[in-house]
Amino acid sequence: MTTFDLVVSNARIRQANHLAHLGILGDRIAAISPTPLNGAIEIDAKQNLVTESFVDGHMHLCKVYTYRSFGDAANTEYAAGTMGGAMTGIELASKIKETYHESWIYDNARKAALEAIRHGVLHMQAFVDTDSKAKLEGIKGVMRVRDELKKVIRIEIVAFPQDGLLRDPGAEAFVREAMTLGADRVGGIPWIENSDADAEEHIRRMLELAKKHNARVAMLTDDAGDPSLRTTAMLATAALEHGLEGRITSCHARAMALYPEPTFRRLAALAKQAGMGFITDPHTGPLHLRALDLFDQGQAVGIGHDDIEDPYYPWGRYNFLEIAYLASHLLGAMTRARMEDLFDMITTRAAAAIGIDGHQIAVDHEANLLIHGQADVHEVLNHHEAPQVVISRGKVVAETATESTLFI
Numbered sequence: 431m432t433t434f435d436l437v438v439s440n441a442r443i444r445q446a447n448h449l450a451h452l453g454i455l456g457d458r459i460a461a462i463s464p465t466p467l468n469g470a471i472e473i474d475a476k477q478n479l480v481t482e483s484f485v486d487g488h489m490h491l492c493k494v495y496t497y498r499s500f501g502d503a504a505n506t507e508y509a510a511g512t513m514g515g516a517m518t519g520i521e522l523a524s525k526i527k528e529t530y531h532e533s534w535i536y537d538n539a540r541k542a543a544l545e546a547i548r549h550g551v552l553h554m555q556a557f558v559d560t561d562s563k564a565k566l567e568g569i570k571g572v573m574r575v576r577d578e579l580k581k582v583i584r585i586e587i588v589a590f591p592q593d594g595l596l597r598d599p600g601a602e603a604f605v606r607e608a609m610t611l612g613a614d615r616v617g618g619i620p621w622i623e624n625s626d627a628d629a630e631e632h633i634r635r636m637l638e639l640a641k642k643h644n645a646r647v648a649m650l651t652d653d654a655g656d657p658s659l660r661t662t663a664m665l666a667t668a669a670l671e672h673g674l675e676g677r678i679t680s681c682h683a684r685a686m687a688l689y690p691e692p693t694f695r696r697l698a699a700l701a702k703q704a705g706m707g708f709i710t711d712p713h714t715g716p717l718h719l720r721a722l723d724l725f726d727q728g729q730a731v732g733i734g735h736d737d738i739e740d741p742y743y744p745w746g747r748y749n750f751l752e753i754a755y756l757a758s759h760l761l762g763a764m765t766r767a768r769m770e771d772l773f774d775m776i777t778t779r780a781a782a783a784i785g786i787d788g789h790q791i792a793v794d795h796e797a798n799l800l801i802h803g804q805a806d807v808h809e810v811l812n813h814h815e816a817p818q819v820v821i822s823r824g825k826v827v828a829e830t831a832t833e834s835t836l837f838i
């Protein structure tokens with residue numbers, strides 16, 4: 431009988447209607463069995479839910495924990511009403527970049543990455559400001575974190591020109607240098623440019639750069655309450671023109687919430703044709719993209735954390751289940767079937783949205799697993815506690831115990 435390196439016994443997995451025993455060899459799931467297995471190390475899941483680890487497709491990792499030193503001005507503008515002040519908010523928030531330095535960004539990003547791991551996030555698409563104010567300070571700090579923690583968490587760094595390319599003429603050279611230094615993905619924020627022509631030029635330049643580095647693209651599109659914004663569609667069209675189908679992700683895309691129905695349907699069909707993934711973060715703004723409608727059409731949609739205690743959003747502690755719990759309210763996902771959809775949007779479907787292959791509990795797939803403290807998706811979301819055990823590539827990397835004692 432095979433002795434596995436690690437066995438997770440008595441696991442309730444979403445894909446099966448019986449208890450399963452997972453045998454892990456090296457970094458892979460080697461067996462999923464209805465009968466007990468032998469392991470050098472054995473963890474009893476005690477009939478609790480075991481799922482894939484969480485995937486965060488959208489985190490501004492260079493800005494985490496800056497809220498206390500910056501205050502509320504930017505967030506007041508960004509989140510006001512229908513987001514008319516989104517541009518002002520971004521301009522106010524960009525002031526913090528005058529103080530950017532690799533050393534404190536490293537400290538903050540590392541702290542957030544450890545919280546991510548503890549809460550079961552083992553893949554992260556991290557946006558790092560790369561422009562004439564931030565220069566390469568964020569890129570250098572976050573790259574150090576990525577490289578130090580790479581055996582446990584995969585951080586995909588997006589070189590992100592937060593203030594635009596044509597609006598901020600110095601930004602492009604820094605984005606190019608960041609990609610040469612080792613950033614993983616090319617970013618963009620076309621909606622912030624002064625005209626549609628500039629937005630198209632912004633997208634064209636960044637897609638050319640992505641092709642040069644054989645990199646994926648992740649952009650913030652239409653992140654304001656203006657129904658005339660069309661940069662999500664522009665990005666999809668450009669991806670088709672540049673042969674980058676299936677290599678692009680659109681984040682925020684909040685204007686979609688205000689589109690007339692025919693405009694939404696045209697965009698949904700175009701995005702499908704372009705294989706565009708979507709990441710939504712309904713808790714950080716009053717508007718959000720139509721995640722459930724896109725999900726129901728089979729599109730790759732994930733939920734992102736977006737911010738942690740920064741000028742745009744005062745909360746956040748990398749508790750990804752808490753983010754899904756908030757999303758269940760904001761998206762109106764309150765049925766059992768929708769809870770399962772939400773779970774897909776923080777695991778498997780989120781992975782598809784940012785180009786991570788094979789993120790699924792299946793034989794021969796990587797063993798990135800969470801053992802939760804409750805037995806089903808409803809209870810896990812309701813409690814939104816850190817998983818009891820986090821397994822990254824076959825190794826236990828975090829354990830959390832939550833117990834109270836009542837003296838009654």
Ligand SMILES: [Zn+2]
Nearest residue numbers: 488490682736
């Ligand atoms: Zn964002």
